[in-house]
Every structure is written in C-alpha cells, then in structure tokens.
Amino acid sequence: MTATEYGIVYAVHIITVEFGPIVSKVCERLLRKGPLSLREIAKSDINHNKVKDILSLLIHHNCVQAFSLEPPDGSDSKAIVQYIVMFNNIIHRVRFDKFSKVVNEELGPQCGSVFDALLTSGRLTLGQLIQKDSCTKKPKGSKEMRDSLRKLVAARFVERVPSPEPVLGNKEGPAQKKRGAKILKEPEETLEERVLEASTPVESIRFPLIFEQGSSSSSADNDSNISEGKRKERDVDSSSDANNEVVWRPNFEELIRRLRHKACVEIVKERRDDQRCAIVLNAMLELGRSQEKKVKTDKSVPMSRDSIYEEVIKTEEGRDMLDDKVKKCLEQLSATSSYLMLPKKTSSYLPAFVIRTDDSYIVDYKSIISVAQKDEVESLVMKRYGKEALRMFRYLSQEDRFVETDRIANALLTEKKVTPQILMKMWKDSYLHMQKLVVTGVYVPFLLWKVDKAIAWRKMLDEMYHASLNLSLRLIHESDSERELLLLPVDKLEGGLKNRRKKIDDKTILLSNARLNLDDAIMLFHDF
Amino acid sequence: MAYRGGRGRGRGGFGGFGGFGVEYAKAEPFVIFPDITLPDRKSISDDTQLLKNFNYFERFWKSSPYHLGDGVSKKESESLDIERFSDTLKPKKTKSNARGSFYDFLVLRPDNFPKELLGDSRRERPVKRARWTQDADLQKLEALEKLEAKLKADGKEENEEGEGDDEVEESEGEDSDNGDYDKNKDFDDDDDDYNEPEDNDNEEVYI
Numbered sequence: 001m002t003a004t005e006y007g008i009v010y011a012v013h014i015i016t017v018e019f020g021p022i023v024s025k026v027c028e029r030l031l032r033k034g035p036l037s038l039r040e041i042a043k044s045d046i047n048h049n050k051v052k053d054i055l056s057l058l059i060h061h062n063c064v065q066a067f068s069l070e071p072p073d074g075s076d077s078k079a080i081v082q083y084i085v086m087f088n089n090i091i092h093r094v095r096f097d098k099f100s101k102v103v104n105e106e107l108g109p110q111c112g113s114v115f116d117a118l119l120t121s122g123r124l125t126l127g128q129l130i131q132k133d134s135c136t137k138k139p140k141g142s143k144e145m146r147d148s149l150r151k152l153v154a155a156r157f158v159e160r161v162p163s164p165e166p167v168l169g170n171k172e173g174p175a176q177k178k179r180g181a182k183i184l185k186e187p188e189e190t191l192e193e194r195v196l197e198a199s200t201p202v203e204s205i206r207f208p209l210i211f212e213q214g215s216s217s218s219s220a221d222n223d224s225n226i227s228e229g230k231r232k233e234r235d236v237d238s239s240s241d242a243n244n245e246v247v248w249r250p251n252f253e254e255l256i257r258r259l260r261h262k263a264c265v266e267i268v269k270e271r272r273d274d275q276r277c278a279i280v281l282n283a284m285l286e287l288g289r290s291q292e293k294k295v296k297t298d299k300s301v302p303m304s305r306d307s308i309y310e311e312v313i314k315t316e317e318g319r320d321m322l323d324d325k326v327k328k329c330l331e332q333l334s335a336t337s338s339y340l341m342l343p344k345k346t347s348s349y350l351p352a353f354v355i356r357t358d359d360s361y362i363v364d365y366k367s368i369i370s371v372a373q374k375d376e377v378e379s380l381v382m383k384r385y386g387k388e389a390l391r392m393f394r395y396l397s398q399e400d401r402f403v404e405t406d407r408i409a410n411a412l413l414t415e416k417k418v419t420p421q422i423l424m425k426m427w428k429d430s431y432l433h434m435q436k437l438v439v440t441g442v443y444v445p446f447l448l449w450k451v452d453k454a455i456a457w458r459k460m461l462d463e464m465y466h467a468s469l470n471l472s473l474r475l476i477h478e479s480d481s482e483r484e485l486l487l488l489p490v491d492k493l494e495g496g497l498k499n500r501r502k503k504i505d506d507k508t509i510l511l512s513n514a515r516l517n518l519d520d521a522i523m524l525f526h527d528f
Numbered sequence: 529m530a531y532r533g534g535r536g537r538g539r540g541g542f543g544g545f546g547g548f549g550v551e552y553a554k555a556e557p558f559v560i561f562p563d564i565t566l567p568d569r570k571s572i573s574d575d576t577q578l579l580k581n582f583n584y585f586e587r588f589w590k591s592s593p594y595h596l597g598d599g600v601s602k603k604e605s606e607s608l609d610i611e612r613f614s615d616t617l618k619p620k621k622t623k624s625n626a627r628g629s630f631y632d633f634l635v636l637r638p639d640n641f642p643k644e645l646l647g648d649s650r651r652e653r654p655v656k657r658a659r660w661t662q663d664a665d666l667q668k669l670e671a672l673e674k675l676e677a678k679l680k681a682d683g684k685e686e687n688e689e690g691e692g693d694d695e696v697e698e699s700e701g702e703d704s705d706n707g708d709y710d711k712n713k714d715f716d717d718d719d720d721d722y723n724e725p726e727d728n729d730n731e732e733v734y735i
Contacts, residue, residue, distance in 0.1 A: 018589040020596040038644060053631075056645050057594060060634050066642040081642055097581035120588050125635055165642045247640050474561060512579055513572050 002190060003031065003087045004462035010469045011090040017472070018093065019057065022046070026054045027085060030064070035084040035191065055083060059164075061122035062089050062249055066165050067195045081165060084195050088527070092252050094468075095519060099255045106258075107151055110140070114148040115157060118250050123161055125245040149248070159206050159251040162199035208246065257295050260528045261285040263520070264365065267372045268353055272332065279318045280329040281353065283311035284363050295527070302360035305330065330354060330361055369528050376521055377460055381431065388414055389422045393431070393451065402435060402448035423449055430459040461525045468518050475511040478504060593630045 003011070008031045015024040029044055030036060038055070042048040058064035065086055068079035092099075096119045104112035117132055118124055124132075126149055130142045152158040189197070200206065264285065269278040287307060288300040309326045312318035333354040350371065355362040374397070382390040391412050396403060409419040426432045433452035438445040479486065482504045485497065493501050589595060636646055 017586075019594055021598050022596050052645050052647070054596070056634060056641060057596070057630060059641060059645070060630075061594070066645075081644055096585045097578050100581050101578055116584075120585070120592070121633060122594075123635065123640065128633070128635075161640055164638070164640055245635075247635050247637075477560070509574070509579065510569065510572065512582055513574050516575070516578060516582065517572055 004458060004465065006462045006465040006469065007087065007091075008032065010465040011085075011087060013469055013472060014090055014093055015063070017476075019061075022050070023054050023057060026051060027058065027063070027090075030083060030085045031087070035067075035082040037080050037082050041083065058085075062086065062252075063093075065162070065195050065199055067168055067198065068165060069168050079167060084192060086192065086196070088192075089252060091522070091526070092256075094515070095259075095523075097516070098259060098519075099250065099252075102255055102258050102262075103152070103157055107148075107155060107157075110144065111148045111151050114145065115152060115250065118158060118248060123247050123249045125247055127245055153207050153248075156207060156251055156254040158248050160201060160208065161247045161249050162196075163201060164199075166195065166198035168194055168198050253295055256523070256527050257289065257292065259523060260295060260365075260369075261289065263372070263524065263528060264363075264368045267368050268333070271350060271371070274329065274332060276318075276321060276325060277329045277333055279315065279321070280308065280312055280326055281333065281363065283315065283318060284308055284354075284361065287311045288363065298364070298366040299355070300363035300365065302357065302362050304360050308361065330356070334361070365528075369524065372524055373457065376524065377431075377456060380460065380463075381426070384429075385422060385425055388412075388418070389426060392419070392422060393426065396432070396449055396451040397453075400451070402450045404437075405447050405449065408449065420447065423447070431456045457525055461522065464518060464522050464525070468515055468522065471511055471515045471518065475508060475515075478507050478511070593633065596630075 008028070011031060012024045012028045015027045025044070025046060026041060029041060033040075038048075038051065041055070042051045046054075055064060055066075059066065063086055064083050066081050066083050068081045071077045071079055100112060100116055100119065103115040114129060117129060121128075121132075126146060129145050129149065133139050133141070133145055149158065261282075265278050265282045268281050269275060272278065284300065284303055287303055291301045305327065308330070309323050312321055312326055334352050334356045336352050337350050351364075351367045353364055353368050355364050378390060378393065381393045392408055392414070395408060395412055405420050405423065406416065408414075408423070409416045414422075423432060423434075427434045427449070431451075433450045433455055435448045435450075436445045437448055482500065485501055485504065488497070488501075490501065634641075638646060
C-alpha cells in the first residue's frame with residue numbers, strides 16, 4: 001500500500017521531532033518524489049555533503065534503504081544507486097515503547113535494556129554494546145551483554161542488518177514468467193516491498209546464532225556449513241576483531257508479528273463469552289509462530305488438536321484445562337455466531353476464527369482482523385453520519401456490489417428523499433464508492449453505491465494518521481506553552497504553580513495515552 | 529497612447545477587485561486548535577509502564593547526537609540564567625556539535641552502508657571513544673579530579689587535563705564553571721587569565 005497524504009505528513013513530523021527539520025526535508029523529498037539518487041536529492045537547496053550525512057543517519061536508523069536497479073540487458077550503463085524511504089519503519093518509531101514492552105515481558109529486563117539500546121542507536125555491534133554498557137553507572141559486563149544478545153537473536157527480536165545495496169532485477173523478467181501462469185494470486189508488490197525482500201538476507205545469515213545452534217544438532221548439514229557457523233560464532237564473540245563484527249538491528253517484522261498475535265487474542269477475548277477460547281487461540285498462535293513466512297499471513301499452519309492441547313497446558317491460565325474443554329473451545333472458534341458488542345449494544349455477525357479441516361485446525365487471521373476493522377469503521381460511520389447511515393453502510397458491505405439508491409431505501413425502509421443525501425455525505429468523504437448510470441430516456445441518471453473496502457480502509461487509515469499528527473502537535477504546543485514551568489523541580493512547587501503543573505501533567509498523560517491507543521488502531525489497518 | 533494605457537490600467541483595476549462587490553474569502557480569526565466534541569476520557573486506556581517507556585524515548589531523541597536540528601546555525605542552548613560578563617571568559621564552544629558527531633556511533637563499513645556514502649575521504653573509523661552517555665563524562669570528570677588531586681600532592685603538572693576539561697565543559701552546564709576555577713589554580717600567577725596558554729608558545733614576551 002503506498003503512503004497516504006497524511007501518512008507522509010505524519011512520517012515527516014516524526015522525523016522532524018526526532019532528528020530535526022533538515023533531516024525531514026530530505027525525507028519528505030524522497031517520500032513525495034519516490035526513490036531518488038544522491039545527485040537528485042542534492043538538487044534541492046541542501047549541501048551535497050550534508051545530504052550524505054543525512055542519508056547515512058537515516059540508513060543507520062533503518063529509515064532509508066539504498067538499492068540499485070539492474071540495467072536492461074545489453075546496456076552498458078552502470079546501475080545507479082537510489083534511496084527509498086522505508087515508510088513502515090518510520091511509523092514504527094512511535095511504537096518503540098510497545099516493542100520494548102514485548103521484549104521485556106518475554107525475555108526479562110536484562111534483554112530489555114539491550115534491546116532498548118538497539119532501538120535508540122539504530123544499529124550496533126556487540127563491541128559497541130559492551131562499550132556502551134561500560135559507560136553506565138552499573139555495568140553488567142561483556143558476558144551478560146553477549147548472553148542477552150544471543151537470547152534476542154534466538155527469539156528473532158534482533159537481526160543482522162540487511163544488504164546495503166541490493167540489486168533489483170528488471171521487472172520484465174518476472175512478468176514474463178507470470179504470462180505463463182494462469183492464476184495471479186499475489187497482488188503486485190510495491191517497490192518498498194521488493195527492496196525489502198531483496199535486501200533481507202537468508203535466514204541462516206540473518207539470524208546467525210540460531211543457524212549455528214541448528215547445525216550442531218542436525219545431521220543433514222555438511223562440513224562447510226558447520227565451519228561457517230563456527231566462524232560466525234567467533235565473529236560474534238570476539239570483541240577484539242571489531243572490523244568483522246556483525247552489525248545488529250531490531251527486527252521489526254517479528255515485533256509486529258507478536259503485536260498482531262496479541263491483538264488477535266484481545267479481539268477474540270472481547271467477542272467470545274468463554275474466556276478460555278482466548279487461551280486456546282493464544283496457544284495456537286504460539287505454536288505456529290515460528291513457521292509463519294510473512295507477517296500479514298491470512299492463515300496459520302495447520303495444527304492437530306493434541307499439539308494444541310499440549311501447548312495450552314504449558315501456560316499458567318490453561319494448566320487446569322481438560323482436553324474436552326479445549327475441544328469445545330475449538331468448536332466454538334470454528335463456528336459462526338452473533339454477539340453483542342458492549343457498550344454500544346449493537347449485535348453483529350461473527351465469522352469463524354478457526355478453520356477445521358479433518359483432524360487439524362487453522363487460525364484464520366483474516367477473519368479475526370477484519371472483524372475488528374469492520375467494528376472500527378462502523379463506529380466512525382455511526383458517530384459521524386448517524387444510525388441510518390450505519391444501516392446503509394452495513395447493508396452495502398454485506399451486498400458487496402453496486403446497489404441503486406431506491407433499492408437501498410426499500411431494503412432499509414428509509415425515506416426516499418433522505419437516502420441519497422446521507423449516501424452523498426459518505427461518498428464525499430470517500431467511505432462509499434459511487435457510479436452514475438445514464439440511461440437514455442431517463443432525465444436523472446441512476447446512482448449506484450458500493451462499499452469499496454480498499455478505498456474506505458485507506459481513507460480510515462489516512463484520517464488516523466491525521467489524528468495522530470494532531471495529537472502530537474497539540475502535545476508539543478501544550479508543553480511549549482509551559483516550558484519554563486516544566487524546567488522547575490516538581491517538589492519545590494506550591495499553590496498556583498503546583499496546580500498548573502498538575503494540569504499540564506494530566507494533559508500530557510491524556511494526549512500521550514490517546515496517541516498510543518490510536519496507534520493500535522493504525523496497526524490494525526496498516527500492519528496486521 | 530498614455531490615454532490608452534491609462535484606460536487599460538483603470539479597466540484592469542475595476543474588473544479585478546471590487547467589480548461585483550463579492551468577497552473572495554471570509555475573514556475568520558485564526559484559532560490554532562478549534563474546539564471540537566471530545567470523546568469520553570475514560571474510554572482511553574491508561575498503561576503507566578508503556579507511557580514511561582514512551583516518554584523515555586521521546587526525551588532521548590531531543591537530546592541525542594542524532595538530532596541535527598536545522599543544520600544551519602548552532603543555536604545556543606537556552607538557559608534560564610541571565611547573560612553574564614564572565615560568560616565571555618569561558619572557553620568558546622567549538623563549531624562542531626557539542627553533543628558530538630553522530631558519526632562516532634556509525635559502523636562505517638561496506639557491509640553496512642552503500643559505497644558512495646562511505647566515499648574515499650571517510651576512512652574507516654575505529655568504533656571507539658564514542659560518548660555514549662552524559663554519565664560517562666561525569667565519571668571521567670570525577671576520575672580526572674581524583675587524578676589531579678593525587679598528582680598535585682606529588683607536585684607534578686598534568687597538561688592533558690586541560691584538554692580533557694575542555695571537552696567535558698562543552699556538554700555540561702554548571703559543572704564547567706568549576707572546571708574553569710580548577711584550571712586557574714594550576715596555572716602560574718604570572719600567566720594572563722585572558723590568554724590561552726598555547727598562545728604564549730610562539731610569541732615573544734615583551735617585558
């Protein structure tokens with residue numbers, strides 16, 4: 001999905017706050033014009049050397065990736081290096097607190113602090129981590145740093161940095177292959193996705209310690225693989241051999257996957273009466289996680305009931321569950337039903353969250369995520385356009401095709417004069433798709449309406465970026481207006497100043513929490 | 529010709545602005561954050577730990593070496609103190625970023641950065657001596673002070689200290705005042721406070 005207008009403005013705002021306006025200038029140029037070469041970026045009124053500094057900074061913080069396109073066959077021209085903004089990684093920057101929480105909960109505070117160092121520094125070698133640790137008041141020591149890093153890599157939270165200049169093959173090459181294939185299932189990848197794929201190394205190089213552990217236990221590996229693993233082990237361990245050390249960075253893909261799974265469990269918890277269904281789902285997600293190829297996968301791998309049961313009883317909440325109970329939960333999850341959404345008290349159709357095939361069960365991510373997305377959009381339509389509009393929106397979503405105005409009015413028993421007005425309002429804000437059908441002999445053309453999910457969801461996402469931007473600007477404005485008060489020590493304030501300080505603190509907490517909540521919704525529409 | 533020109537100008541003026549008496553835009557007072565209906569406060573979930581992490585990261589970026597600002601001018605850090613004459617006596621801050629160049633933290637290798645950014649001029653810097661935290665400077669200052677006290681007792685002069693103090697003073701506020709006073713103690717009484725010690729090396733001293 002290409003970035004929306006407010007997505008771009010929001011991303012530029014994030015970079016401005018964190019790195020300064022001169023860096024965001026380059027970023028904005030890349031976001032608006034697409035990938036550019038160094039020369040093209042320097043055409044703006046920024047000094048050429050300064051552009052190099054800025055690009056180095058952005059690459060170091062994983063916001064920009066360099067790549068080159070393979071010159072056409074037979075051409076002698078050299079491949080020009082271009083720079084593309086990794087839009088997703090910029091938006092991830094406001095989620096570092098959530099990522100940090102995931103790591104702390106899963107691996108503990110020692111790994112958490114190493115991970116925080118990686119988040120703030122962008123990229124680090126083990127040597128740098130050890131050096132940084134030695135500068136703190138209570139250094140933990142190099143062995144502790146090494147162990148923490150090892151655990152982080154094993155859990156896939158940390159990865160080796162991608163290839164700095166991958167070469168992308170010509171688009172004509174793969175297109176020729178596609179002509180032969182009859183069914184095109186995958187939608188065309190964006191350039192950002194192609195660059196990301198090309199720059200990501202293979203699993204064994206990306207997570208070298210895991211590979212080294214795997215090779216020692218597997219009998220199929222040949223000698224060269226094992227010796228390569230040992231060499232990598234030496235690379236990671238030796239802090240004296242600084243020039244060959246692996247450079248590490250946070251693996252946002254895995255972190256988003258974890259957040260996605262957490263969100264799915266929450267979605268099921270809110271909508272199923274039996275809370276143990278959520279525990280069973282959680283177990284299924286834990287089980288299938290390591291085999292997921294990409295984050296936005298529609299379905300999980302198939303799992304047998306026995307393996308699910310074994311995973312459930314490992315957890316604290318699921319320890320007391322019987323096999324029979326697990327079976328019942330799975331049946332509930334595989335069934336469609338209706339549920340009552342509180343506090344709005346609207347009833348809604350609920351699809352199956354799990355697909356049952358013979359003896360195995362598959363988690364249907366798409367249906368879980370789409371339920372939550374639908375609820376968000378419907379809640380917005382309800383608040384903004386009213387109950388009648390919501391009924392029309394729901395009707396059109398279910399029909400999933402073009403419907404004429406009068407037909408909508410008949411189906412929902414709404415007034416024929418009011419119906420087109422309400423529909424127009426939603427269409428103006430891009431939540432509905434409209435087509436005019438001109439029929440000869442009829443003076444007024446027919447209006448056909450449809451809910452186009454892609455357009456409506458994109459509009460929703462754009463509005464959420466806009467809202468996040470506003471929240472951030474408001475917070476900055478409030479903090480700036482009380483800047484002098486915030487510099488004074490809290491415990492020495494009295495009377496009026498103390499009240500003012502309390503007020504600004506409350507505002508900060510509320511605005512920040514609102515932004516964090518909104519970010520969950522952004523992830524629901526963009527990353528999950 | 530003048531008449532024609534005048535008529536044309538007049539016509540243009542008439543047709544362009546007040547021709548129909550219609551205002552092109554309504555003049556509304558600018559409100560930076562207009563009032564809107566806000567959602568229920570209680571509907572926003574509150575996670576204290578998450579908020580703490582969020583604030584930690586926000587604070588970090590504002591004071592990090594990665595913040596390049598507007599890149600044009602080196603703004604003086606705002607201080608609530610009034611400007612004093614004695615500020616002119618302090619060693620002037622060098623043009624380089626007081627926080628330290630962010631290049632100290634980058635691993636400048638071809639497996640990490642594209643070759644055209646590494647270039648010929650940027651030699652592979654050993655990743656050492658990067659100032660990771662302000663605490664490190666304070667620790668260094670304390671260690672240096674201890675060393676200075678120890679050597680003063682031995683009766684030797686430490687020349688390196690002067691340079692170390694200079695580096696540390698750039699990033700610290702009030703502590704640098706103490707650094708100045710300490711430095712003055714070591715110098716001979718004959719030395720002029722207004723001149724840098726190095727300046728005297730090559731110049732002839734006229735008595």
